[in-house]
Amino acid sequence: MTDDSPFRQVGQPVRGGIVCVVDHASSHVPADIDLGIAPELLDKHIAVDIGVEGVAERMARRHAIPAHIARVSRLVCDLHREEDAPGVVPETSDGHLIPGNIGADVERRLARFHRPYHAALGEWLDAARPGLVIALHSFTPALESGGAARPWEVALLYNRDDRAARHAIRLFADLGLTVGDNQPYSGKQLNATMDRHAEARGRPYLTIEIRQDMIPHEADQARWADIVADVAHRTALALDQD
Template identity: 35%
Template sequence: MGEASRNAGAVATAPLLGPDEPRPFEVANPTGASPVFLTCEHAGRRIPRALGDLGIARQEMDRHIAYDIGAEDLARRLSARLDAPLVLQPYSRLVVDCNRPPESPQCVPEVSDGTAIPANRGISPLAHRRRVEEVHTPFHGTVASLLDERRAAGQPALLVAVHSFTAELAAKPEPRPWHVGLLYNRDDRLARHLMAGLDVHASAYLSTFNEPYTVEDDSDFTIPVHGEKRGIPHVLLEVRNDEIATPKGRETWTEVLAAVIDHVLANQKGLL
């Protein structure tokens, strides 16, 4: 074997995350008393040192393609306001998208909203597996363990995955006017309760079901795996990111959503 081949093999089998880099999950308020259980799959935009800059310009990491703008702080504020457990994922969705099934082409995207990701193009099965095993699997293993603990303790759970979306895609420049979307697939219980709360506490905002995305088995992970398979009420919450791009906006939406969720908890027939 030549020197180049040996070096390539060493890189391919080396750990993705260095020992001094953050774990692929963070648990905030793990003993929170609320039945609400929060996740934030696209909280961060870190790139492991081993992957350099993914071959993209620095400013691309400020766009929605790298992370869900405003979602991390919104999720943390909701966790504190509601006394709810929260599991966050600090690495960029361009490294590995923790809301995609590992077999999905978008789990390690080669292109995102018109931007090519050179480091992801033609990625080997081994390199793909390494990203899944070191980021995706530990994150979802933590979510599963905490939900298992709640079930074993007889604690109810309402799963809310916190996301944000951009008002207009670069690759498809059509306005996305909604302020908040409530996404689900087979089970609409929590989404319907939340919409009723939005009608009461946030009627000035444009709320909708299953926009700007839909939840499907082959394109989503958290809701199908942790919500539907467990039979617990769930929703993927999408807030338009220009609404939560500033601390003031996130404070406003924390209070709006907390009031809506409090409304749901007070009128929870058929949920818990």
């Protein structure tokens, strides 16, 4: 991995264990890319899944769940999209225009960020042969462009394979949390990374979305790392018994 790599990895996978993937962990924009937006927008959900990097770091370092973590903003290249998806280099996001992406060289962005990220992820997972993959995301309590408030504190998303999600939905609910089932959006429409690296390979996975006001501070992130790690381990055990 080089300094300008679109990913970093924390911890060493154990064959058959649990690993974590974080596509939207960073708000970093390389110095040679001008998005043409106000700097404060890089602190918003349109640029980064707020809080998830801290959760993933703690899961890797305290709970032995190693992580493959993005190092580039989703506004530069959305790693959680197929290469031919319209929003892979977004021109707008939640009502905000991204002028620097209008007419951008999408192929160059894919070659620089998207393909190396996914090639490395694929190799990492093939070597690890994990028993469970966590895809960790966070969602805003309300979109700026309108729509209903999002009451779920945590949510599980899935496409066709809901083996792990069904266990985790129950386990999170048992903790007294308000749990979304394919909310606030459906994994049947947006599940690109897990479709490619989990469902296509028969790997059980959990796409976990945490509401961003649950994890703004380090103490919150530590608490949620404990929660997610516990639910993931119990889900893995339940899968072994299915």
